[in-house]
Amino acid sequence: MAVLDILRIPDERLKRQAQPVEDVAAIQGFIDDMLETMYQTSDGIGLAATQVGSxxxxxxxxxxxxxxxxxxxxNPQIVEQDGEYEGEEGCLSVPGYYAKVKRYSRVKVVSLDREGNEQIFDTDEFLAIVLQHEIDHLKGKIFIEHLSSMKQQMALKxxxxLKD
Known part of the structure; x- marks a missing residue:
């Protein structure tokens, strides 16, 4: 396993759209690397492939x-959503910055698990927020894009x- 580099804003690769996985067996090593990378961070609870340049x-x-x-x-797809929730979010690609973001309070997500079997998450708990945050990454969107342009500039600054 390897620890991958996590991209930070304003890296343009974070804006790329993820493509569906056709061969789940072929990416098992990559999944291991993603898990290792997430676990190496002190506060990472989720990681999208686009955050490591994939x-x-x-x-x-x-x-x-x-x-x-x-x-x-x-290959997650949100198939249902409702309600509204506003809570503070942070991101490994925007280290040290937290802001309140509006999300759906409940989502139903259809995806595949590590073995390629269909799995369904129908949740109105914290997992709903995390799924939306990470699925946004797969669409090339970072949580700060839900904020005003002034707050986006503050995050970038x-x-x-931190880099300096």
Missing amino acids: THAVIVIDLSEERNSPTVVI KVRK
Whole structure:
């Protein structure tokens, strides 16, 4: 396994759209690398393939306190959504910046698991927010794009300061 580099704004590769995975067996090593990368971060609970420069439609998530219960989500599609929720979000691609974002409070997501079997998440819990955040990444969208242009500039400034 390898720890991959996490792209940070304003890297243009974060705007690329992910493509559906055709051969789940062929990306098992990549999934391992994504999990290793997520676990190497101190506060990462989810990671989309686009954040590490890949165009595979793959997300890894672990919401467990022990960080030992990974969920692999391949080719996710939101098929239902309703309600409204506003909560604070952060992102590994926008380190050190947090802001309130409006999301749907409930989503139903159809995807494949690591073995290529269909899985369905119908949730109105924290997982709903995390899924929406990570699926946005696969669409080339970062959470700060839900914010005003002034707040987007503040996020960019903060990330640039961290690099210096």
